[in-house]
Amino acid sequence: MAIADHGLQTGDTGMAxxxxxxxxxxxxxxxxxxxxxxxxxxxxxDPSTAAATDPLDLTDLDGALAAYLGCxxxxxxxxxxxxxxxxxxxxxxxxxxSGTAGQPVLVRLDRADGSLSDxxxxxxxHATAELADAPAVDDELKDVWLGEGEGREYNGRVIRATRxxxxxxxxxxxxxxxxxxxxxxxSDEEFASTLRRIPYPFDGRQAASGLEIFxxxxxxxxxxxxxxxxxxxxxxILASYTCTPLVHFPMADLAAGGRVxxxxxxxxxxxxxxxxxxxxxxxxxxxxxxSHTAYPLMKIACADIDRQEALTEPKEPLGVPRTExxxxxxxxxxxxxxxxxxxxQADDAGVRSLRSLKTAxx
Amino acid sequence: xxxxxxxxxxxxxxxxxGPAVGLRVYPADALGGDRTPRRQPMAGRWxxxxxxxxxxxxxxxxxxxxxAVVTGDDGPAAVLPRIPRPGTGQTSVVAIEPALxxxxxxxxxxxxxxxxxxxxxxAARAIRLERADDGAVVPxxxxxxxxxxxxxxxxxxxxxxxxxxxxxxxxxxLEAGYPLTEGADVRLVVDAGFRDAxxxxxxxxxxxxxxxxxxxxxxxRPETWSVSAPRAGTxxxxxxxxxxxxxxxxxxxxxxxxxxxGAGSADAxxxxxxxxxxxxxxxxxxxxxxxxxxxxxxxxSVARVFDRDxxxxxxxxxxxxxxxxxxxxxxxxxx
Numbered sequence: 001m002a003i004a005d006h007g008l009q010t011g012d013t014g015m016a017x018x019x020x021x022x023x024x025x026x027x028x029x030x031x032x033x034x035x036x037x038x039x040x041x042x043x044x045x046d047p048s049t050a051a052a053t054d055p056l057d058l059t060d061l062d063g064a065l066a067a068y069l070g071c072x073x074x075x076x077x078x079x080x081x082x083x084x085x086x087x088x089x090x091x092x093x094x095x096x097x098s099g100t101a102g103q104p105v106l107v108r109l110d111r112a113d114g115s116l117s118d119x120x121x122x123x124x125x126h127a128t129a130e131l132a133d134a135p136a137v138d139d140e141l142k143d144v145w146l147g148e149g150e151g152r153e154y155n156g157r158v159i160r161a162t163r164x165x166x167x168x169x170x171x172x173x174x175x176x177x178x179x180x181x182x183x184x185x186x187s188d189e190e191f192a193s194t195l196r197r198i199p200y201p202f203d204g205r206q207a208a209s210g211l212e213i214f215x216x217x218x219x220x221x222x223x224x225x226x227x228x229x230x231x232x233x234x235x236x237i238l239a240s241y242t243c244t245p246l247v248h249f250p251m252a253d254l255a256a257g258g259r260v261x262x263x264x265x266x267x268x269x270x271x272x273x274x275x276x277x278x279x280x281x282x283x284x285x286x287x288x289x290x291s292h293t294a295y296p297l298m299k300i301a302c303a304d305i306d307r308q309e310a311l312t313e314p315k316e317p318l319g320v321p322r323t324e325x326x327x328x329x330x331x332x333x334x335x336x337x338x339x340x341x342x343x344x345q346a347d348d349a350g351v352r353s354l355r356s357l358k359t360a361x362x
Numbered sequence: 363x364x365x366x367x368x369x370x371x372x373x374x375x376x377x378x379x380g381p382a383v384g385l386r387v388y389p390a391d392a393l394g395g396d397r398t399p400r401r402q403p404m405a406g407r408w409x410x411x412x413x414x415x416x417x418x419x420x421x422x423x424x425x426x427x428x429x430a431v432v433t434g435d436d437g438p439a440a441v442l443p444r445i446p447r448p449g450t451g452q453t454s455v456v457a458i459e460p461a462l463x464x465x466x467x468x469x470x471x472x473x474x475x476x477x478x479x480x481x482x483x484x485a486a487r488a489i490r491l492e493r494a495d496d497g498a499v500v501p502x503x504x505x506x507x508x509x510x511x512x513x514x515x516x517x518x519x520x521x522x523x524x525x526x527x528x529x530x531x532x533x534x535x536l537e538a539g540y541p542l543t544e545g546a547d548v549r550l551v552v553d554a555g556f557r558d559a560x561x562x563x564x565x566x567x568x569x570x571x572x573x574x575x576x577x578x579x580x581x582x583r584p585e586t587w588s589v590s591a592p593r594a595g596t597x598x599x600x601x602x603x604x605x606x607x608x609x610x611x612x613x614x615x616x617x618x619x620x621x622x623x624g625a626g627s628a629d630a631x632x633x634x635x636x637x638x639x640x641x642x643x644x645x646x647x648x649x650x651x652x653x654x655x656x657x658x659x660x661x662x663s664v665a666r667v668f669d670r671d672x673x674x675x676x677x678x679x680x681x682x683x684x685x686x687x688x689x690x691x692x693x694x695x696x697x
Contacts, residue, residue: 035516063402068405069405070422070427071389071424072391072427075424075427103421116402117405118420170509172509217532220531242526270534270537271534293506
């Protein structure tokens with residue numbers, strides 16, 4: 001299928017914000033409009049023809065973005081990055097934060113010459129999926145929700161009904177897996193976790209799962225804590241949470257909707273928030289990198305994840321082995337090519353740059 | 363170099379006397395320091411109008427930001443006067459919630475309501491929790507501010523206290539304790555520098571002081587609420603008084619009167635709710651549905667407690683499929 005067959009229409013996306021990014025089939029880019037509570041599929045029409053292979057470094061990324069956008073550094077909020085699967089160009093979601101012209105911008109960084117341009121969000125081939133408060137629930141999903149509990153007697157009346165998943169006000173991450181966009185987020189009102197599955201090309205359908213995990217450092221089963229970051233992995237997703245469990249959810253369970261219980265495979269440390277996750281290959285074996293607010297970059301062998309039994313005991317064991325890399329200040333990450341992982345790294349003075357880490361050196 | 367501001371087709375443009383040869387535009391603070399060897403210039407295009415160079419920016423020039431024009435790679439920079447910001451802000455803080463004098467030690471969240479839509483990216487810079495006695499910032503009180511939790515209109519910002527420090531038995535709680543200390547006074551401060559969606563600061567900063575009281579525990583129990591039934595033939599409000607202070611935004615969303623048009627709203631302090639029907643009440647039974655997601659200010663909902671005591675069966679959660687309802691009997695007017 002070519003991107004022309006995805007049902008995209010050229011025009012103004014009407015996006016109010018731009019956050020998490022992920023490439024999907026035929027180079028389509030999914031972008032979260034968290035303020036508008038929707039996901040937009042974009043044809044970024046990347047002008048490069050050949051894939052660049054050199055590593056990419058850009059010192060003072062925020063300074064370069066502020067210059068390009070014609071604003072002060074304080075007005076630049078970098079939200080996410082994604083690498084074009086065919087050309088290797090880098091796409092950055094940026095909020096030009098303040099002022100009457102405050103607006104979402106999708107910046108393209110040319111891998112070959114380091115120049116910046118942007119995808120015009122007011123004139124681009126796109127399709128939109130609104131995140132409904134009450135998802136268009138199909139019968140199967142409805143059954144799952146209703147089947148969860150008996151009706152409850154209250155004031156002499158027996159009442160039962162479906163629960164509508166929490167409204168998302170902030171989308172924390174998204175990814176394309178098995179024909180659908182998965183969207184994780186949290187609500188500004190209810191402290192609750194929801195993962196939505198939106199089949200692509202968009203056709204109005206979507207399903208929501210309530211997620212349950214065992215939180216090792218909390219020593220408790222939890223349903224409220226939201227996913228912070230996740231990546232597709234081994235027939236499902238690997239999700240990281242604040243304080244900091246790493247959990248696998250099988251795709252088959254997520255596709256059905258309803259309540260899904262994950263397999264906690266690691267506890268990466270408390271008092272911490274995961275900032276980035278990326279998978280890459282090293283000597284033929286798949287590896288996972290996780291960046292954090294409170295800990296150095298960590299590397300985990302995916303084979304260990306696959307054979308890890310579910311953690312269900314408080315505090316320990318901590319699950320799969322992990323290696324702390326001698327790399328500090330890393331936040332956002334993406335796979336750049338076979339040999340490099342692209343990271344946003346802050347120096348001691350807090351100046352953030354784009355760096356290419358050699359996977360062989362990790 | 364002779365530079366100045368102009369207007370073209372309704373947009374603010376930058377004008378330079380003479381041809382646009384080797385000219386580049388930068389926000390002035392991007393020129394400070396020399397961290398960017400490539401010196402990415404501002405996006406836009408040059409046009410020639412009557413022999414002079416006109417720069418039409420890809421993204422509009424921002425009031426209050428300083429801009430400069432540079433000739434060649436290392437030529438001198440001509441700095442333009444700032445476009446003034448459009449006056450001081452009229453935007454203000456309408457409320458800091460919970461609107462209570464005393465909050466529980468295990469309080470889960472604050473909310474700040476503004477009079478106009480706001481810019482994002484300012485929460486971490488412009489909101490802090492400090493001790494009322496000496497003004498010292500309470501360290502590590504908040505869960506990271508990103509992503510910022512705004513309502514759809516970007517007027518209400520929710521700020522979560524770190525849940526891992528509130529749940530007993532968790533490592534962060536054991537190591538660092540509750541963010542709040544019972545018996546102490548704390549102050550939530552919103553700086554005037556918080557920018558609204560127009561890029562202006564607030565007309566004034568705001569602050570609210572709270573006495574920290576005992577913990578608030580257990581599920582929200584609608585069966586203990588007191589309900590004042592309205593009389594038939596009137597449009598008196600149906601009033602509910604809660605067993606504890608509830609989250610105001612969730613109260614607005616989670617209480618519904620079945621099959622009766624009208625307007626319900628939470629009291630400002632979250633201790634009650636009132637519903638006024640569009641048409642007068644008629645005699646009979648009215649059902650108020652309570653979404654079990656409704657939470658108190660400590661995050662305990664109708665369905666479950668936030669920090670569950672596994673040894674206490676009273677803390678067992680309700681089933682996810684349950685909806686709770688109150689029934690109210692509307693009687694005839696006595697007069």
